[in-house]
Amino acid sequence: MPKLWCFLSTITFFQLCTFTFSRLELVPTPPLPILPLPSYAQLKWQQRELIMFLHFGVNTFTDSEWGTGHENPAIFNPVGLNANQWLSTAADAGISLVILTAKHHDGFCLWPSKYTDHSVERSPWKNGHGDVVQELVNAAKPLGVDVGLYLSPWDRHDQRYGHEIAYNQYYLAQLQELLNRYGSVREIWFDGSKGKNAPNMSYYFTDWFSMVKELQSSINIFSDEGPDVRWVGNEKGFARSTCWSTINRTSLSIGNASIEDYLNNGDPKGTDWLPAECDVSIRQGWFWHKSQTPKRLSQLLEIYYNSVGRNCVLLLNVPPNSTGLISEVDVQRLREFRRAIDKIFSTNLAEKCSVKVSSQRGGKGGGFGPENVLDSDHLWTYWAPRDDDKEGHWIEIRGTGTDGGLRFNVIRIQEAIGLGQRIKRHDIYVDGKRVANGTTVGYKRLHRLEEGVIHGKIVKIRIEESKGLPLISSIGLHFDPFWHPNPNGQRPQ
Numbered sequence: 001m002p003k004l005w006c007f008l009s010t011i012t013f014f015q016l017c018t019f020t021f022s023r024l025e026l027v028p029t030p031p032l033p034i035l036p037l038p039s040y041a042q043l044k045w046q047q048r049e050l051i052m053f054l055h056f057g058v059n060t061f062t063d064s065e066w067g068t069g070h071e072n073p074a075i076f077n078p079v080g081l082n083a084n085q086w087l088s089t090a091a092d093a094g095i096s097l098v099i100l101t102a103k104h105h106d107g108f109c110l111w112p113s114k115y116t117d118h119s120v121e122r123s124p125w126k127n128g129h130g131d132v133v134q135e136l137v138n139a140a141k142p143l144g145v146d147v148g149l150y151l152s153p154w155d156r157h158d159q160r161y162g163h164e165i166a167y168n169q170y171y172l173a174q175l176q177e178l179l180n181r182y183g184s185v186r187e188i189w190f191d192g193s194k195g196k197n198a199p200n201m202s203y204y205f206t207d208w209f210s211m212v213k214e215l216q217s218s219i220n221i222f223s224d225e226g227p228d229v230r231w232v233g234n235e236k237g238f239a240r241s242t243c244w245s246t247i248n249r250t251s252l253s254i255g256n257a258s259i260e261d262y263l264n265n266g267d268p269k270g271t272d273w274l275p276a277e278c279d280v281s282i283r284q285g286w287f288w289h290k291s292q293t294p295k296r297l298s299q300l301l302e303i304y305y306n307s308v309g310r311n312c313v314l315l316l317n318v319p320p321n322s323t324g325l326i327s328e329v330d331v332q333r334l335r336e337f338r339r340a341i342d343k344i345f346s347t348n349l350a351e352k353c354s355v356k357v358s359s360q361r362g363g364k365g366g367g368f369g370p371e372n373v374l375d376s377d378h379l380w381t382y383w384a385p386r387d388d389d390k391e392g393h394w395i396e397i398r399g400t401g402t403d404g405g406l407r408f409n410v411i412r413i414q415e416a417i418g419l420g421q422r423i424k425r426h427d428i429y430v431d432g433k434r435v436a437n438g439t440t441v442g443y444k445r446l447h448r449l450e451e452g453v454i455h456g457k458i459v460k461i462r463i464e465e466s467k468g469l470p471l472i473s474s475i476g477l478h479f480d481p482f483w484h485p486n487p488n489g490q491r492p493q
Helices: 002-025 040-048 083-092 132-143 162-181 205-215 258-265 297-305 328-345 370-374
Strands: 049-052 097-105 146-151 187-189 220-223 229-231 276-281 315-318 354-355 391-399 406-408 410-415 422-428 435-440 445-448 453-456 456-467 474-479
Touching: 002 315, 040 220, 083 097, 083 132, 083 328, 097 132, 097 187, 146 162, 162 205, 205 220, 258 315, 276 354, 297 315, 297 328, 297 406, 328 474, 354 370, 370 456, 406 474, 410 456, 435 445, 456 474
Parallel strands: 049 097, 049 315, 097 146, 146 187, 187 220, 220 229, 229 276, 276 315
Antiparallel strands: 354 391, 391 456, 406 453, 410 445, 410 474, 422 435, 422 456
C-alpha cells in the first residue's frame, strides 16, 4: 500500500507541475527589446522633459556674454542673492533639475576652490565667505529639485591653460572638488566652446568622464559625444522632425561643427543610446542683460513643441540678475509657460473614447491591449501588436459622444522606449483624411496641427515603418487654445 500511495503521489505531482507550466505558458511575454536601450538614469532624465540652466557669474556684472578672464573679482557682489527664489521659481514651473555655471569661460569660480584665487573668495560678496554652489544645493534639497553643474573647459584666466598636462590636472582637481563636496549631482555639462585665438591644447575628456563616473555613478554626462546625453546641435531649442535617441558615439567629437546635423538627427542604426538635449535661453543672451526681455509665450511654446515634442529634453536658461535674483518679468513668464503647458495637456480627450487596434499581442486580456495607451504609465505599459501581424499596424480612437465628435488641435504619441526606439514613419488620419505625418516618435511626439482645430469622430494612427514591432505607450488628443495658425501657413508672430 505505501508503494502504491507513493506512485500515485508522484503521478499527481507531475500532473500538477504540467498543469502549472501549461498555465504559465499561456501568459504572453513582452517582445524582445530593440537595442540599444536607455540606462535607468537616462530614463529618469527623459521624463523630466523641462530642466533649467542658470548662467551666473562676473559676466552678469559686465554686460557681456564671454568674459576676458581679466575681470576683478571685486565686481562680483550680488547683494540680494537668494537661491531659494531661484529654486522656488524652478519648482513652480514644474522643473526638477537646475544646472548652474559653476565656472564659465572667464575662469571665475562660484565656489571657494582651493586651486585658484579667482573665485567668490576674493569678492566682496559675504566678505569673501560666500559659496553660490552650496547655496544652490541647500535651496534645492527641501524642494526636491536636483542639481547639475557646468564647469567650462575653456578658461581664459588660469595661467595653466595652454599647458596640457598642468591644465588637465587643474581641471580634474576642480571636478573632484565639486563632485565630492556638494552631494548628489544629477547632470554635469561639458562643451567645446573656445575662442578662435585660444591656445591650442587637448582636453582629456576620457579621463574627465572616467573620474566623474567614479565619483558619482548615477550622474548623466552631457557633451557633444555624451556618453549619456548629447547636444542637439544648435542653441535655438529646436530638434529636427526626425530625432533618434540612438547614434554612433565613434562618429562624434566635442567641438566639431561638422557633426551638428548628425547630432540633430541621431542615427536609426546607432549602437549607442544617447538622447538629445535642446538648450536655449529665455532671453536673447545666456547671461542677464538689463536691456533684454524674455521671449513671448508663443515663442516658448514653439520651442516646447520642437524639443520635448520631438523626443528631446528642453534645457531652458533663466539667468539671475546682478542683484542675485531671477528678474520678476522672467518669473512671471515661466509661470505663464507652465500654466499654458498644464492647460493644454491636463485634459486628454482620448480617455473618453473607445480604442481599436490592428491586432493585440496575446489576445484580449493578454496585458498588451489598447487600454494601455490611455493609462498614466507612459513607459512600461503599452500596446503591442501580434508578432505575425504583417498587414500594417494601426490604432484607432473613436469618439463615443453624440455632440458632433472630438475637437482638438494637438495629437500626442509616445513609445515604450524602455524596450528601444522603433517607429520610423507614421501617418495620422481624422475621419479618413490625413492631417499629420512624421518619422520618429521616441519618448514623445507632439503634432500641433497646421490647419488648426479639427472636429472629427475617428482618429487613426498608422505605423507605416518601424524597427521590429511598434510599442505605443500613450496617446493623447489635446486642445491648445494658444495655437492660432495663419491661413497662409505662416507661424504666428
